[in-house]
Amino acid sequence: MATTKNIEIHAPGQTEGKLGLLAYLFLGVAFGIVLTKSEVISWFRIQEMFRFQSFRMYGIIGTAIATAAISVALIKQFQLKAISGEIISIPEKELGHGIRYAVGGTIFGVGWALTGACPGPLFALIGNGVSVMVVAVLSALVGTWTYGLLKPRLPR
Amino acid sequence: MATWLSGSWQWYLAGPVIGLFVPALLIIGNKVFGVSSNLRHLCSAFVPGRLEYLRYDWKKTGLWNLVFLIGIVIGGFRAAHWGAPHDIAISAETKASLTKLGIHDFSGVAPHEIFNWHDLITLRGFVSVIVGGFLVGFGTAYAGGCTSGHAISGLANFELPSLIAVFGFFAGGLAATYLILPHLF
Numbered sequence: 110m111a112t113t114k115n116i117e118i119h120a121p122g123q124t125e126g127k128l129g130l131l132a133y134l135f136l137g138v139a140f141g142i143v144l145t146k147s148e149v150i151s152w153f154r155i156q157e158m159f160r161f162q163s164f165r166m167y168g169i170i171g172t173a174i175a176t177a178a179i180s181v182a183l184i185k186q187f188q189l190k191a192i193s194g195e196i197i198s199i200p201e202k203e204l205g206h207g208i209r210y211a212v213g214g215t216i217f218g219v220g221w222a223l224t225g226a227c228p229g230p231l232f233a234l235i236g237n238g239v240s241v242m243v244v245a246v247l248s249a250l251v252g253t254w255t256y257g258l259l260k261p262r263l264p265r
Numbered sequence: 266m267a268t269w270l271s272g273s274w275q276w277y278l279a280g281p282v283i284g285l286f287v288p289a290l291l292i293i294g295n296k297v298f299g300v301s302s303n304l305r306h307l308c309s310a311f312v313p314g315r316l317e318y319l320r321y322d323w324k325k326t327g328l329w330n331l332v333f334l335i336g337i338v339i340g341g342f343r344a345a346h347w348g349a350p351h352d353i354a355i356s357a358e359t360k361a362s363l364t365k366l367g368i369h370d371f372s373g374v375a376p377h378e379i380f381n382w383h384d385l386i387t388l389r390g391f392v393s394v395i396v397g398g399f400l401v402g403f404g405t406a407y408a409g410g411c412t413s414g415h416a417i418s419g420l421a422n423f424e425l426p427s428l429i430a431v432f433g434f435f436a437g438g439l440a441a442t443y444l445i446l447p448h449l450f
Contacts, residue, residue, distance in 0.1 A: 137336015145344035147279030152375040159442040168276035176284025177421035191295040202426040214430035217404025218437020223397030227412040229300040236341025245398030252402025253304040257318030
């Protein structure tokens, strides 16, 4: 299994040119539209999911994972190159004791249910006109910064 | 206007389309789909302080992702203005549960009774927006990913750390839904 030293930030290649960045902008716009149309940005839908009262969110997440998994398997099988020229490689995450994933994941889960939004939807909601989510984003930045401060003392 | 633009999408359309963002980003530039890294990039860009965690070349590693993030805001804005506004068609059971909780207004994508500027100083507004936002930022940084990075990219690549993280997401979400929310109303 290929492991990469730089596990936290995937940083292959060099900074993109303007044209490359435009491609990411278009993809981002498309993603914002999909998040909105699929209603996964809705607090109501998140509540419905955590109360197990509809299959919808599970259907969306499940088929998203399946589609991504098949795509990744095909990319690996054919050792596809990116348009940028590099061979596509996905760095494996380091397991360690697994504590950061269990504890960090649980903390995020509480935030997900309270805000009704994960990071992508937080930003899509601002676009949707739920302006108070700007405060949630600022608060999330404080949270990330606080993690950076405490990182040396947290179990991994 | 085409119904696929004005209405909401069925799950079997929405899920696969979301999943396709993983290969799209890999093929365009060998990038791994994951939104929460942007919170770190934004901290690194604006308030790195002396934290080792935030001292790296955010332009090199994260500029593409920040541009993607700006796109999400624009896309959300565009999509919100297609078609007539409609309520989210949640199940009757959910509506009953939430009514019991104290939600009366079911219009819009998020309940107006919680997510508005005036209610930031109330217990439920403060906990939902400010505490919730903080936990999203802290938790995703600690776990090294969110729904996109762990649940979709990570599980699609069959990574054990991501599976552990996703169990955590649900444990936390259930705890908040059943143990915290009832006390906020």
